[in-house]
Amino acid sequence: MGAFKVVVAAALFYAILDTVLVRLVFLRARFYDYAVFTYFYRSYVLYFLLLGAAAGAAAVLGLLFKTLRPRVRVAAVAAGGAMCAAVFALVALANRAVALTVAHPAMLALDASVFIAWFILAASLGAKLYNRVGPAPRGARRFIWAALGYGGALLFAAVLLAAFALPALTRPAAPERAMNVLLVSVDALRRDHLGCYGYERVKTPNFDRFAASATKFENAYCNSPWTLPSMASVITGRYPTVCGIDAGHRIRTRLPTLAEMLRDSGYSTEAYVTNVFMHPEYGYARGFDVYLMNADLRALYPLRGTLLYKWTVAAVKAARGKFARVPDDTAFNGDATVEALRRLAGGPRPFFIWCHFMDPHGPYTPPPGYVPDYPGTAAAAAYALMDDLLARGWGLDNMPTDRKFADKFQMLYDGEIAYVDEQFGRIMDALAEERLEPNTMVFVLNDHGEEFLDHGGFEHGHTLYPELIDMVLLVRIPGQDLRPAADRCVSQVDVVPSIMDALGLPTDGAAFDGNSFLGPSPSGGRAAFAEHIKRGTEKKAATSERWLLIRDCVTGIRELYDLTSDPGAQENLAGTGLAKEAALGREIAAFVEATESAAKAMGAPPEMNLPEERKKRLRDLGYIGP
Numbered sequence: 001m002g003a004f005k006v007v008v009a010a011a012l013f014y015a016i017l018d019t020v021l022v023r024l025v026f027l028r029a030r031f032y033d034y035a036v037f038t039y040f041y042r043s044y045v046l047y048f049l050l051l052g053a054a055a056g057a058a059a060v061l062g063l064l065f066k067t068l069r070p071r072v073r074v075a076a077v078a079a080g081g082a083m084c085a086a087v088f089a090l091v092a093l094a095n096r097a098v099a100l101t102v103a104h105p106a107m108l109a110l111d112a113s114v115f116i117a118w119f120i121l122a123a124s125l126g127a128k129l130y131n132r133v134g135p136a137p138r139g140a141r142r143f144i145w146a147a148l149g150y151g152g153a154l155l156f157a158a159v160l161l162a163a164f165a166l167p168a169l170t171r172p173a174a175p176e177r178a179m180n181v182l183l184v185s186v187d188a189l190r191r192d193h194l195g196c197y198g199y200e201r202v203k204t205p206n207f208d209r210f211a212a213s214a215t216k217f218e219n220a221y222c223n224s225p226w227t228l229p230s231m232a233s234v235i236t237g238r239y240p241t242v243c244g245i246d247a248g249h250r251i252r253t254r255l256p257t258l259a260e261m262l263r264d265s266g267y268s269t270e271a272y273v274t275n276v277f278m279h280p281e282y283g284y285a286r287g288f289d290v291y292l293m294n295a296d297l298r299a300l301y302p303l304r305g306t307l308l309y310k311w312t313v314a315a316v317k318a319a320r321g322k323f324a325r326v327p328d329d330t331a332f333n334g335d336a337t338v339e340a341l342r343r344l345a346g347g348p349r350p351f352f353i354w355c356h357f358m359d360p361h362g363p364y365t366p367p368p369g370y371v372p373d374y375p376g377t378a379a380a381a382a383y384a385l386m387d388d389l390l391a392r393g394w395g396l397d398n399m400p401t402d403r404k405f406a407d408k409f410q411m412l413y414d415g416e417i418a419y420v421d422e423q424f425g426r427i428m429d430a431l432a433e434e435r436l437e438p439n440t441m442v443f444v445l446n447d448h449g450e451e452f453l454d455h456g457g458f459e460h461g462h463t464l465y466p467e468l469i470d471m472v473l474l475v476r477i478p479g480q481d482l483r484p485a486a487d488r489c490v491s492q493v494d495v496v497p498s499i500m501d502a503l504g505l506p507t508d509g510a511a512f513d514g515n516s517f518l519g520p521s522p523s524g525g526r527a528a529f530a531e532h533i534k535r536g537t538e539k540k541a542a543t544s545e546r547w548l549l550i551r552d553c554v555t556g557i558r559e560l561y562d563l564t565s566d567p568g569a570q571e572n573l574a575g576t577g578l579a580k581e582a583a584l585g586r587e588i589a590a591f592v593e594a595t596e597s598a599a600k601a602m603g604a605p606p607e608m609n610l611p612e613e614r615k616k617r618l619r620d621l622g623y624i625g626p
Helices: 003-029 042-064 070-094 105-133 140-169 205-213 227-236 258-263 298-303 307-320 329-344 379-392 403-433 492-503 579-602 612-620
Strands: 180-186 268-273 290-293 351-357 440-446 473-476 528-530 539-544 547-552 558-562
Touching: 180 403, 180 492, 205 403, 205 440, 205 473, 227 258, 227 492, 258 268, 258 351, 258 492, 268 329, 329 351, 329 403, 351 403, 379 403, 403 440, 440 492, 528 579, 539 579, 547 579, 558 579
Parallel strands: 180 351, 180 440, 268 290, 268 351
Antiparallel strands: 440 473, 528 539, 539 547, 547 558
């Protein structure tokens, strides 16, 4: 076999090897692809379209190899190599605009080598095709061949420039000395399970250390008791009813997100998330240059439906449990966010980074060594209980109702909080090491809490009691004294207007349901509202000062609690003649009228067309019915 055939065969083998298997290698090695658009695997479609376009351009160059004079042939080959280099330079640049490939040297080197392999194949194909059609005569045909070669190369470069470089180059310039924004959200985190809020059973030194340097809001509340609507309120500043989002609908496209507003103001925007509801299809990825989601064996999706995919999924689940996340979600988010901070530090643009930790969301499976000591309860017994529950299927139907079982679950839950605390500490250390603290505002919050038989149930989404709607809110804005606002009644819809106010950026007429807590407190105080029950009849809640009123929208039954004397909301004072019940009842009625009117004016929210695989995943987690 001649040298030419050996090179071509090696290039073909290497290209196929990468196309089929290399993503498995990178999954194992914990490198990650950046996802963009609606389904992340569309980035692979673009990737192979890029390879195809380059192969076509290289084939044209191959046709020129024997057509042109020796010096021009050398120039043509050099131009081909330069095109390869330019493609990957543009892709690296475009990572800020369309996030096509990973911004990791190892990944870029791998992609470059594969690109060269495809280039060799295409060039050899062009040369062979040339040998079949015969040499071009002098004169007009020679000119045509040359025009096709150079014209194709220039067209190819122009398409790349228009598709990838221009979006990055045409973004508006950010204001001078613009502040960075770091948003860290923690899934299913109870406020009363953090040391800085008075909890003692688990150590959270990193959250506590940050709280000591930040403003800790004591009267902050979630706008919904489950992820999908609550985080929609966080990123839009609108109540869940206005957002229109649920398991079958996206965020209304007319509502701008925080990422869209910051991107339009010249910011680099990146998100690292893990909850299945953070899927780009729901609208959370809007406005992000990079939206990296680590869930459901994401890196293997291009191979779904194949035996290789099925075998790999089966092997991973058998080795790590039915709900194993590959790789570990919490460490993944810590790694990705730290890398982003180091990469964007000192960059030409300010940045907005959103990190959403899935832990301590159930099932509660913390790594060994993080579970705190509970008197009379062994960690091994707690793990055994969780293993048994997972074997029967995670879900409310299989949850035990004995208090001692709830204590074991809380033990594991606290272990996951400790693990998240460690990763949060890594992020804060990176912020300090890169000297970003003086110019970066940091918001730490939860999407909702978690119940452990506080009111006879488990998990979240089914009630509006304090264990589910008490909001963690720790805020540090350099140069801003937020202590006067620390006791103000605030909620998730206040986050976006507060960030935009602190940055002094225009919102282009965007309306918010919340208010900036940097400004004066609204006259007469203001209630925080919660709604959008996931399971059971719809309820609305209003919290103001020391009082919580919950109203069942179907039965009309009310519950009133004095949170000062009864922080766990166990003694219902409704119907006892307290004036606060009527006052909060009127506030809920006005809230319902305003939100439903705003939602109606915007029309029906866009529907979701969920694939069966994701429906099954949501059913397994209890988010949708059978």
